[in-house]
Structures are given as structure tokens and as C-alpha cells.
Amino acid sequence: MDLFSNLQAEKAKLSPSEGRIADIILNDFEFAVSASIIELAERAAVSPPTVTRFCRRLGCDSFSDFKIRLARTAYVGMRYLKPEPKSSNxxxxxxxxxxxxxxxxxxxxxxxxxxxxxxxxxxxxxxxxxxxxxxxxxxxxxxxxxxxxxxxxxxxxxxxxxxxxxxxxxxxxxxxxxxxxxxxxxxxxxxxxxxxxxxxxxxxxxxxxxxxxxxxxxxxxxxxxxxxxxxxxxxxxxxxxxxxxxxxxxxxxxxxxxQAQAATTLRRIKEQLVKHRDGDDRQPLGD
Missing domain, CATH: 3.40.50.10490 (Glucose-6-phosphate isomerase like protein; domain 1)
Known part of the structure; x- marks a missing residue:
């Protein structure tokens, strides 16, 4: 399972502090990819050990492993991480x-x-x-x-x-x-x-x-x-x-x-459709 699938699966179970880390990743992906553990912790108002626990909850061995896997998601395409249609009307x-x-x-x-x-x-x-x-x-x-x-x-x-x-x-x-x-x-x-x-x-x-x-x-x-x-x-x-x-x-x-071959074949097909389905020649040639 990829990192964002793990995040979606675990989001409801996260503590308030871990939830703030998750929100940063989802809402400011570029910052999360480039930030150090201290910068991410400061932005989320949590301690670095909390960031490490968060990473392990998502199946990563360490913060470094988390950063590598997070960067890989960019290859999939950012539009899949935060899809925003113009309108659903x-x-x-x-x-x-x-x-x-x-x-x-x-x-x-x-x-x-x-x-x-x-x-x-x-x-x-x-x-x-x-x-x-x-x-x-x-x-x-x-x-x-x-x-x-x-x-x-x-x-x-x-x-x-x-x-x-x-x-x-x-x-x-x-x-x-x-x-x-x-x-x-x-x-x-x-x-x-x-x-x-x-x-x-x-x-x-x-x-x-x-x-x-x-x-x-x-x-x-x-x-x-x-x-x-x-x-x-x-x-x-x-x-x-x-x-x-x-x-x-x-x-x-x-x-x-x-043309001659096509007309003959089309007529034979239409003849069968009229005979067994339509009763006349007004319907399209086939469904």
C-alpha cells in the first residue's frame, strides 16, 4: 500500500497532534517533501519524536524512509493527491x-x-x-x-x-x-x-x-x-x-x-434486422 493510501486508512485513528502533521502533508505537499523533521514538527506544533511515531504509524522505518516514500508519490502526479474538479454541478x-x-x-x-x-x-x-x-x-x-x-x-x-x-x-x-x-x-x-x-x-x-x-x-x-x-x-x-x-x-x-460489396453486405444485414427485429427500415443498422 502506498504512503497516501496508508494515510487515508489511518487518518481517523490519528491523535490531534498526528492529525496536524497529516493536514500539512495533504495541504502543503511541497513543504512536506522538502522540510526537515524539525521544520515539520515546528509547523505542526509537535515534537520531533511525535513526527517519528507518525512516520512509523504509516509503515515507514524512519523519518528518512518517510521522506523518500513521500517524494516518490510526486511521480504519480499531484493532481491525484488533491483532485479538484471545477464544478460537480x-x-x-x-x-x-x-x-x-x-x-x-x-x-x-x-x-x-x-x-x-x-x-x-x-x-x-x-x-x-x-x-x-x-x-x-x-x-x-x-x-x-x-x-x-x-x-x-x-x-x-x-x-x-x-x-x-x-x-x-x-x-x-x-x-x-x-x-x-x-x-x-x-x-x-x-x-x-x-x-x-x-x-x-x-x-x-x-x-x-x-x-x-x-x-x-x-x-x-x-x-x-x-x-x-x-x-x-x-x-x-x-x-x-x-x-x-x-x-x-x-x-x-x-x-x-x-462500394458494391459494402452495399450488398449492408443490405443482407438490414434484411435480417427488419425480418427479426424492426419490421421496417427506419432503425439504425445494428444496436
């Missing part, structure tokens, strides 16, 4: 979410590399099989959405969010196939391994990721998305909206590239 939250989604789409449009998109579409249109890879909460969703968008166009496609399966699918793929990878961070080492294997086997690769990242460096075609998220840890990432929009752009262009 429902109307404000709704406005922030929608505004961030709109901004993500506008920024995507501004930075979109159309030539790279066209290369990716050409690869997909001519592919015998498409493998969509992504892991984690967002990229696994993107991989599944790629499958969802492409199969209805008559494209042979499968998605995988499992690292081992991705590596096995890559090893079994053929040069006429194509692999599409998604990684919001661009630091998915397992995806990089699959991409490098694909390169060795002569299998074209496309990635949706950050510019200059390890995932981008390992791929043939990069559909770059570079967006800033801000500091609100409670707001879902708006970058995923841009990823889904890019998937829609690619899928639409693929549909135009295989």
Missing part, C-alpha cells in the same frame, strides 16, 4: 464533457494527416484479412469498434484485446493481411512486439496513436492523434472521442472503396 459537468468532445473533434480535424488516412484505407481495401489490436479500456474499445465498422462492409476482420492472442495472430498472418493497432499512450510494449513481428513477416501495419511514440515508430502507417487532456482526473478522456471519429472516417472511406 450536473449542468457544468455536462457542458464540460460536451465542450471537451467538440474540441477533440476540431483538433483532430486540424491535425489529421489525410495522406496517411488514404494510405491506411488503401491497405484495408486490398487486405485479405484485417486484424484490429488494442488493449486497455480505450484502445480495446477502438479495436472492437474497428471490427464493428468493417465487418458490415464485407471486410474480413477480427479484433483482439489479449496480448498473447495478438502475438499469435500476427505470427499466423500472411503478407496479404493488415494489422491495425490502437494505443492512446503509444507505450504499449506488447503491441510494439506484435508490430515488429509483423514487419519481419512483411505484413503491413497501421496504428492510431501519438506521434513519435514507440508504437508509432514500429508501424508502417501512423494515424496520429495528439491531444492534451487537462488535469481533471474525474472527467473521462475526450481523446477517445477523436479515436472513434477517426475510425468512422476510415470506415466511411473503406465503404466508398468497396
Amino acid at each position: 450536473a449542468g457544468d459537468v455536462a457542458q464540460e464533457i460536451i465542450t471537451k468532445a467538440q474540441n477533440a473533434l476540431f483538433l483532430l480535424h486540424d491535425q489529421l494527416n489525410i495522406a496517411a488516412v488514404e494510405r491506411a484505407v488503401e491497405r484495408i481495401v486490398s487486405a485479405e484479412m484485417v486484424y484490429a489490436f488494442g488493449s486497455g479500456g480505450n484502445s480495446s474499445m477502438v479495436a472492437t469498434e474497428l471490427q464493428n465498422r468493417l465487418f458490415r462492409l464485407g471486410i474480413r476482420v477480427t479484433a483482439s484485446a489479449d496480448h498473447s492472442m495478438q502475438l499469435m495472430l500476427t505470427a499466423a498472418a500472411r503478407p496479404g493481411d493488415v494489422i491495425i493497432g490502437s494505443s492512446l499512450s503509444g507505450r504499449n510494449a506488447e503491441l510494439v512486439r506484435s508490430l515488429k513481428l509483423a514487419s519481419e513477416l512483411g505484413i503491413p501495419t497501421i496504428v492510431i496513436t501519438q506521434t513519435g511514440s514507440p508504437v508509432a515508430e514500429a508501424a508502417d502507417t501512423v494515424l496520429a492523434i495528439d491531444l492534451s487532456e487537462g488535469v481533471n482526473i474525474f472527467r473521462p478522456t475526450s481523446t477517445r472521442i477523436a479515436y472513434l471519429a477517426l475510425v468512422d472516417i476510415v470506415a466511411s472511406l473503406v465503404a466508398y472503396g468497396v
Whole structure:
């Protein structure tokens, strides 16, 4: 358990003097990281031995051990120690979410590399099989959405969010196939391994990721998305909206590239939905 988890677990059990030390750490982290035991004791109006007992209560061997572990928490990010959303009002939250989604789409449009998109579409249109890879909460969703968008166009496609399966699918793929990878961070080492294997086997690769990242460096075609998220840890990432929009752009262009095939497949799918679910043609194609 990390230092702040220990502090949260023990806070209700602290004595008044120890509680003052805890408040300093939570409210003035920079001071706590740099302060000596005497400075921290003076600020909390306690004795140095009280500071030492406080440190041991949190599972530290000494004040020095406490300082080292406290400094390490900075690597996690200060925004997680004292998260402060601008507002928790429902109307404000709704406005922030929608505004961030709109901004993500506008920024995507501004930075979109159309030539790279066209290369990716050409690869997909001519592919015998498409493998969509992504892991984690967002990229696994993107991989599944790629499958969802492409199969209805008559494209042979499968998605995988499992690292081992991705590596096995890559090893079994053929040069006429194509692999599409998604990684919001661009630091998915397992995806990089699959991409490098694909390169060795002569299998074209496309990635949706950050510019200059390890995932981008390992791929043939990069559909770059570079967006800033801000500091609100409670707001879902708006970058995923841009990823889904890019998937829609690619899928639409693929549909135009295989128009006759796509129209036939879409009609067969719609026929089954009308027959077994909707009764007419007014509903969307699938849920």
C-alpha cells in the first residue's frame, strides 16, 4: 500500500497532534517533501519524536524512509493527491464533457494527416484479412469498434484485446493481411512486439496513436492523434472521442472503396434486422 493510501486508512485513528502533521502533508505537499523533521514538527506544533511515531504509524522505518516514500508519490502526479474538479454541478459537468468532445473533434480535424488516412484505407481495401489490436479500456474499445465498422462492409476482420492472442495472430498472418493497432499512450510494449513481428513477416501495419511514440515508430502507417487532456482526473478522456471519429472516417472511406460489396453486405444485414427485429427500415443498422 502506498504512503497516501496508508494515510487515508489511518487518518481517523490519528491523535490531534498526528492529525496536524497529516493536514500539512495533504495541504502543503511541497513543504512536506522538502522540510526537515524539525521544520515539520515546528509547523505542526509537535515534537520531533511525535513526527517519528507518525512516520512509523504509516509503515515507514524512519523519518528518512518517510521522506523518500513521500517524494516518490510526486511521480504519480499531484493532481491525484488533491483532485479538484471545477464544478460537480450536473449542468457544468455536462457542458464540460460536451465542450471537451467538440474540441477533440476540431483538433483532430486540424491535425489529421489525410495522406496517411488514404494510405491506411488503401491497405484495408486490398487486405485479405484485417486484424484490429488494442488493449486497455480505450484502445480495446477502438479495436472492437474497428471490427464493428468493417465487418458490415464485407471486410474480413477480427479484433483482439489479449496480448498473447495478438502475438499469435500476427505470427499466423500472411503478407496479404493488415494489422491495425490502437494505443492512446503509444507505450504499449506488447503491441510494439506484435508490430515488429509483423514487419519481419512483411505484413503491413497501421496504428492510431501519438506521434513519435514507440508504437508509432514500429508501424508502417501512423494515424496520429495528439491531444492534451487537462488535469481533471474525474472527467473521462475526450481523446477517445477523436479515436472513434477517426475510425468512422476510415470506415466511411473503406465503404466508398468497396462500394458494391459494402452495399450488398449492408443490405443482407438490414434484411435480417427488419425480418427479426424492426419490421421496417427506419432503425439504425445494428444496436
